[in-house]
Amino acid sequence: MIPYGRQDISQQDIDAVVDVLKSDFLTQGPQVPAFEAAVANYCGAAHAFAMNSATSALHVACLALEVGPGDVVWTSPVTFVASANAARYCGADVDFVDIDPVTYTLSAEALARKLATTKAQGGRLPKVVIPVHLCGQSCDMEAIAALAEEYGFAIIEDAAHAIGGTYQDRPIGSCAYADIAVFSFHPVKIITTAEGGMAVTNRDDLAARMALLRSHGVTRDETLMTKPSEGPWYYQQIELGYNYRMTELQAALGSSQMARLGPFVADRNRLADRYDDLLAAFPVITPRQSPACYSARHLYVICLNLDEITATHREVFESLRSAGIGVNLHYIPVHLQPYYQALGFKEGDFPVAEDYYQKAISIPLFHHMTEAQQDQVVDALHQALR
Numbered sequence: 001m002i003p004y005g006r007q008d009i010s011q012q013d014i015d016a017v018v019d020v021l022k023s024d025f026l027t028q029g030p031q032v033p034a035f036e037a038a039v040a041n042y043c044g045a046a047h048a049f050a051m052n053s054a055t056s057a058l059h060v061a062c063l064a065l066e067v068g069p070g071d072v073v074w075t076s077p078v079t080f081v082a083s084a085n086a087a088r089y090c091g092a093d094v095d096f097v098d099i100d101p102v103t104y105t106l107s108a109e110a111l112a113r114k115l116a117t118t119k120a121q122g123g124r125l126p127k128v129v130i131p132v133h134l135c136g137q138s139c140d141m142e143a144i145a146a147l148a149e150e151y152g153f154a155i156i157e158d159a160a161h162a163i164g165g166t167y168q169d170r171p172i173g174s175c176a177y178a179d180i181a182v183f184s185f186h187p188v189k190i191i192t193t194a195e196g197g198m199a200v201t202n203r204d205d206l207a208a209r210m211a212l213l214r215s216h217g218v219t220r221d222e223t224l225m226t227k228p229s230e231g232p233w234y235y236q237q238i239e240l241g242y243n244y245r246m247t248e249l250q251a252a253l254g255s256s257q258m259a260r261l262g263p264f265v266a267d268r269n270r271l272a273d274r275y276d277d278l279l280a281a282f283p284v285i286t287p288r289q290s291p292a293c294y295s296a297r298h299l300y301v302i303c304l305n306l307d308e309i310t311a312t313h314r315e316v317f318e319s320l321r322s323a324g325i326g327v328n329l330h331y332i333p334v335h336l337q338p339y340y341q342a343l344g345f346k347e348g349d350f351p352v353a354e355d356y357y358q359k360a361i362s363i364p365l366f367h368h369m370t371e372a373q374q375d376q377v378v379d380a381l382h383q384a385l386r
């Protein structure tokens with residue numbers, strides 16, 4: 001089976017992890033700050049906080065922005081469930097904004113319309129909006145940030161797919177148009193730490209809160225304490241935090257992977273461009289790119305032109321799987337999940353996302369994929385579409 005995504009672990013990565021195993025610190029040593037500095041420096045962001053997953057980072061980001069009961073957070077229905085769940089962990093409500101029919105990312109126009117109608121009807125405006133950089137391509141952040149200014153919401157970019165991409169020539173994660181951006185280092189993503197994630201921000205106030213919240217709400221910083229230190233052993237818990245820390249082993253792997261980020265993303269773009277050429281005459285829509293974006297190309301999603309073929313979406317998918325092609329579907333719209341249906345969402349609520357779901361297939365793309373593997377995918381797709 002050619003997987004839809006797969007990590008690439010070098011001997012250098014293995015050596016970096018083994019060195020940590022032989023060192024004094026398996027957690028809370030020098031590797032985590034070094035990895036954080038590497039990512040912050042790459043993105044041009046002031047602060048970075050490594051955590052045990054992007055899901056944890058999204059949770060902490062919401063808490064740092066004081067999302068709580070009575071608040072509502074808006075995100076895209078075409079995302080992994082974690083983008084929405086983060087708000088639910090804080091006791092907030094979730095709502096969705098339909099996707100753009102061309103790029104499949106959260107639509108800035110749909111957001112503008114929903115904000116205007118919500119305001120006109122005296123409804124609850126979002127405290128936070130979480131745009132998702134689907135497949136590694138940035139949302140239209142300039143437009144979304146202008147709406148944030150007008151309506152007074154904060155922005156957390158779910159950049160789980162997108163490290164190594166750019167928007168308006170700035171690295172994703174620069175936070176030029178966001179309060180916080182979050183990366184994932186799950187093995188199928190662009191670089192990996194096995195499990196792992198990171199939140200980046202330029203805001204000192206949010207940085208201080210995220211540092212606390214990822215580690216029990218405990219501080220050794222006297223300026224944050226309610227009274228003077230009682231001695232060198234002293235610490236205070238000043239909030240209810242979590243243990244969301246990343247280990248030293250993971251951070252060493254992350255730093256080692258980070259050194260190859262540029263080539264990883266370049267290879268993904270080369271392969272994606274090659275798919276574009278090979279599939280040009282197929283009855284599919286290949287991914288369309290905004291000129292403002294250089295995508296990290298986490299996923300290569302095709303949409304079937306169902307009017308032009310006799311096979312169904314499911315038949316094409318099953319035929320590819322039985323030909324040994326590890327296709328996938330990113331994503332089942334979140335509002336159609338039973339958990340969210342129980343909260344009142346129903347079919348028909350987000351028609352563009354639902355239409356996308358009827359046609360989309362992620363075909364394999366990972367940076368060390370060979371052209372022979374790619375040809376095998378294209379041949380199998382050719383057979384499946386006949």
Ligand SMILES: *Cc1c(COP(=O)(O)O)cnc(C)c1O
Pocket residue numbers: 053054055056079080082083132158160161183184185186195196197
């Ligand atoms: C993978 C992913 C997450 C969650 O990342 P984890 O590191 O697995 O917690 C969140 N959002 C999106 C869009 C993702 O693809």
